[in-house]
Amino acid sequence: MAEEQTKACCQRTIERMLRVIRESYVSFPVIKDVPCEECKEILAIRVYAKPE
Ligand SMILES: [Zn+2]
Numbered sequence: 089m090a091e092e093q094t095k096a097c098c099q100r101t102i103e104r105m106l107r108v109i110r111e112s113y114v115s116f117p118v119i120k121d122v123p124c125e126e127c128k129e130i131l132a133i134r135v136y137a138k139p140e
Pocket of ligand 1 (some may be wrong): 096097099100124125126127128
C-alpha cells in the first residue's frame with residue numbers, strides 16, 4: 089500500500105496542467121512550478137517528453 093502524499097486538490101491541478109501541456113505544448117521538456125488552484129501549494133510539473 090503506497091502512501092501518496094499529494095492532496096486531491098493538488099492532484100486535480102496537476103492533471104489539468106498535464107492536459108494543457110499535452111494539448112498545447114510542442115517543446116519538451118516542460119519544467120514548471122505552479123501553485124495549486126485551491127491550497128496554493130507549489131507543485132512541480134515535470135514533463136520530459138511529449139506524452140502519448
Ligand atoms: Zn492543493
